[in-house]
Amino acid sequence: MKIYIPATSANLGPGFDALGLSLSLHNRVSITPSSLGSISIKGEGADRPRLKTHNPFVSIFHEVYTQMSGRKRSFRFEFENKIPLSRGLGSSSAVIVGAIASAYHMAGMRVEKENVLNRALEYESHPDNIAPAVHGGFTTSIVHEGKVYTQKKSLPESIKAVLVIPDRPMSTAKSRTQLPKHYSMKECVNNLSHAAFLSATFLNEQWDLLHLASLDMMHEERRMRQLPELFRVRKMALEAGALMSTLSGSGSTFLNIVRTEEAEGVKAVLKKAFPEYRVDTCAFDNEGFTIENS
Ligand SMILES: Nc1ncnc2c1ncn2[C@@H]1O[C@H](COP(=O)(O)OP(=O)(O)O)[C@@H](O)[C@H]1O
Ligand SMILES: N[C@@H](CCOP(=O)(O)O)C(=O)O
Numbered sequence: 425m426k427i428y429i430p431a432t433s434a435n436l437g438p439g440f441d442a443l444g445l446s447l448s449l450h451n452r453v454s455i456t457p458s459s460l461g462s463i464s465i466k467g468e469g470a471d472r473p474r475l476k477t478h479n480p481f482v483s484i485f486h487e488v489y490t491q492m493s494g495r496k497r498s499f500r501f502e503f504e505n506k507i508p509l510s511r512g513l514g515s516s517s518a519v520i521v522g523a524i525a526s527a528y529h530m531a532g533m534r535v536e537k538e539n540v541l542n543r544a545l546e547y548e549s550h551p552d553n554i555a556p557a558v559h560g561g562f563t564t565s566i567v568h569e570g571k572v573y574t575q576k577k578s579l580p581e582s583i584k585a586v587l588v589i590p591d592r593p594m595s596t597a598k599s600r601t602q603l604p605k606h607y608s609m610k611e612c613v614n615n616l617s618h619a620a621f622l623s624a625t626f627l628n629e630q631w632d633l634l635h636l637a638s639l640d641m642m643h644e645e646r647r648m649r650q651l652p653e654l655f656r657v658r659k660m661a662l663e664a665g666a667l668m669s670t671l672s673g674s675g676s677t678f679l680n681i682v683r684t685e686e687a688e689g690v691k692a693v694l695k696k697a698f699p700e701y702r703v704d705t706c707a708f709d710n711e712g713f714t715i716e717n718s
Contacts, residue, residue: 551574587680614639
């Protein structure tokens with residue numbers, strides 16, 4: 425079998441741990457039963473020898489497969505990774521969602537998206553990346569009594585992402601421990617009202633309101649201070665015509681949403697201004713993970 429899992433961008437400014445969207449940038453994993461277990465890695469992560477011996481995809485896959493099928497078995501895993509690691513593009517969620525869904529499939533179970541999503545929450549405490557990795561599109565999620573509830577809206581071809589991807593990794597786990605434990609009433613009200621408004625803005629496709637709706641007071645600027653050039657990225661992207669410009673997940677990538685006809689222009693401006701960073705245009709993904717039999 426082969427599984428394709430999309431990159432995701434979480435928070436979208438004020439929707440900390442709640443809002444996310446799915447990008448047309450996929451990891452592909454091919455899995456075949458084999459008497460000798462083995463791993464090959466191409467693309468992102470290929471330069472990390474540790475991922476050949478301690479691979480979270482492989483560990484989660486075996487844990488779920490053994491539980492579902494009631495037996496242990498060896499497999500060959502071939503990874504072709506396009507999602508950069510630790511850049512705020514949901515690489516860890518792609519691993520978790522991909523490993524669970526493929527383990528269900530190889531164990532002969534029906535792969536129900538809701539089951540994969542809820543199982544994924546056992547490995548990642550916040551649903552904002554795993555929900556779009558499972559369902560695609562723009563997603564808004566809540567967790568109630570340990571269960572994830574997600575509303576999805578497919579995104580049209582009339583908008584695109586322009587991603588600015590610094591070469592500096594930022595660990596999500598580490599960055600979460602550095603956020604404050606308490607927020608003021610003003611900060612809470614700002615984020616609640618903006619996250620609710622941003623969801624409605626996506627649902628109603630009122631793209632001109634995206635920037636206003638995406639203003640955060642909880643995490644973004646604190647995190648951007650680790651790489652102050654990101655303030656310039658945001659300023660230049662908005663001046664070049666981006667509809668919104670937010671830190672992607674915990675960073676270091678910046679997500680700029682643009683009208684499709686303006687994507688190449690915004691990309692050219694950002695590429696020129698930040699030659700040391702990777703700048704790519706990317707369509708949105710509306711499917712979430714997909715499985716192919718081979
Ligand atoms: N393709 C991959 N294969 C194996 N492990 C991966 C892969 N992508 C990410 N990981 C794991 O996830 C970690 C990055 O997680 P995290 O800091 O949450 O970054 P991100 O913001 O990209 O999700 C990596 O250090 C690695 O342990
Ligand atoms: N809500 C999380 C999102 C982390 O996304 P990632 O792509 O950086 O893993 C957070 O802000 O910590």
